Amino acid sequence: MYFHQRFIPGLAIASYMVGDEKAKQVAVIDPTRDVDEYIRIAEAEASIAQTRDAAMSNVGVIASDTARAMVERLTGKTVTAAEADAAVKGAA
Numbered sequence: 001m002y003f004h005q006r007f008i009p010g011l012a013i014a015s016y017m018v019g020d021e022k023a024k025q026v027a028v029i030d031p032t033r034d035v036d037e038y039i040r041i042a043e044a045e046a047s048i049a050q051t052r053d054a055a056m057s058n059v060g061v062i063a064s065d066t067a068r069a070m071v072e073r074l075t076g077k078t079v080t081a082a083e084a085d086a087a088v089k090g091a092a
Helices: 035-056 059-075 081-091
Strands: 002-008 015-020 025-029
Touching: 002 035, 015 035, 025 035, 059 081
Parallel strands: none
Antiparallel strands: 002 015, 015 025
């Protein structure tokens, strides 16, 4: 979800956008005539959401790799990927 306030100082006009990038829906409250700005904001938010989701999909892998490296360094024992994955899932 995102929220944007768009304010045009010379005209003292404020409009607001509330959007849900997953549902691909946006509500514009008290819109101005310039719809291009709303489209630009919605596209930018969708791009941000896509990048965030892609990065978050790697968090589990990074956590597992980090756990393996820490255990191996601290104990000298080799940890299997399955053991590291189980440890990360158990910590969540």
